[in-house]
Amino acid sequence: MADGFYDRTIHAVRYFLLRRLPPCKAMAPLMSESLERPLTLRERVKLKLHLWICIWCVWYLEHLRLLRATIGARSTQAAGEDEVSPDISLTVEASERIKEALKRSAG
Amino acid sequence: MSKEQRAPARQRPDPTAWVDLHGNYLFRFAALRLRDRTVAEDIVQETLLSALQTYHTFEGRGSERTWLTGILKHKVMDYYRRVHRETPVSQLEGESFEHEELFRQEGQWKDHFEPSRAPVDWHADPAELLQQSEFWKVFNQCLSPLPERIANAFTLREVDGHSSEEICELLSISTNNLWVMLYRARTHLRRCLELNWFKRQPEKS
Numbered sequence: 001m002a003d004g005f006y007d008r009t010i011h012a013v014r015y016f017l018l019r020r021l022p023p024c025k026a027m028a029p030l031m032s033e034s035l036e037r038p039l040t041l042r043e044r045v046k047l048k049l050h051l052w053i054c055i056w057c058v059w060y061l062e063h064l065r066l067l068r069a070t071i072g073a074r075s076t077q078a079a080g081e082d083e084v085s086p087d088i089s090l091t092v093e094a095s096e097r098i099k100e101a102l103k104r105s106a107g
Numbered sequence: 108m109s110k111e112q113r114a115p116a117r118q119r120p121d122p123t124a125w126v127d128l129h130g131n132y133l134f135r136f137a138a139l140r141l142r143d144r145t146v147a148e149d150i151v152q153e154t155l156l157s158a159l160q161t162y163h164t165f166e167g168r169g170s171e172r173t174w175l176t177g178i179l180k181h182k183v184m185d186y187y188r189r190v191h192r193e194t195p196v197s198q199l200e201g202e203s204f205e206h207e208e209l210f211r212q213e214g215q216w217k218d219h220f221e222p223s224r225a226p227v228d229w230h231a232d233p234a235e236l237l238q239q240s241e242f243w244k245v246f247n248q249c250l251s252p253l254p255e256r257i258a259n260a261f262t263l264r265e266v267d268g269h270s271s272e273e274i275c276e277l278l279s280i281s282t283n284n285l286w287v288m289l290y291r292a293r294t295h296l297r298r299c300l301e302l303n304w305f306k307r308q309p310e311k312s
Contacts, residue, residue, distance in 0.1 A: 073233045
């Protein structure tokens with residue numbers, strides 16, 4: 001009984017906040033900016049509350065972070081020996097063209 | 108430093124060997140940052156030509172590849188700067204990437220009404236994704252419809268980890284512009300990868 005009441009209260013609070021707080025559309029750019037700059041206290045509170053009521057935005061933010069981590073990992077690897085994209089390579093024609101240009105410049 | 112160690116730097120450079128030794132590496136580096144193959148090829152050529160002219164400054168410090176990559180980085184930056192100075196930011200640029208369609212009128216994600224539009228739950232391990240070349244193919248396809256400047260801003264930020272100030276200077280935009288562009292790029296990519304990669308993957312149970 002007590003649990004049911006608790007759940008209903010939480011649900012009511014969430015619903016109340018959902019109706020009154022800035023919507024996802026305003027939160028999405030803020031989440032992107034949180035990767036760019038430290039958010040202000042006000043923004044942090046707004047976002048925390050929003051993420052508490054909105055699972056979609058939780059996923060959204062998680063995906064943005066995943067994107068960053070994945071691309072970041074790739075570029076670190078690409079700085080060394082990159083075998084991730086073996087299909088990206090200089091064509092024979094392009095290498096020949098570059099060699100020609102170098103020879104002309106050297107000679 | 109002994110004479111023996113300095114010796115290789117004094118040798119005449121063999122630029123055609125550079126193409127064989129480092130060509131692919133440099134090209135991949137450029138192609139990751141410039142979406143256009145021909146542009147990437149031209150930049151690699153420009154890099155090697157300029158390396159040939161400034162070979163006397165190399166002096167065998169560090170590896171040849173590192174030195175060439177350093178020059179290439181500058182060439183890529185110069186390219187960005189040149190292209191974006193010529194084309195001022197238009198108000199309309201990237202407007203089709205405002206993602207209005209993803210939200211309901213009240214500003215919530217289109218969730219229960221249109222489950223297909225709201226973010227769905229997917230998890231992935233960056234290290235695992237990294238190994239899947241199929242993923243990167245989809246990733247590149249997703250990146251390609253973005254306007255040039257937005258895609259460049261995203262690449263500079265996420266691939267090269269440049270600071271906002273540097274990117275703004277390179278692309279001739281304001282910080283606010285940059286944040287809007289990054290938001291649009293991320294939202295588009297997230298959505299595109301969700302539809303074309305994550306939803307197509309079999310559920311992990």
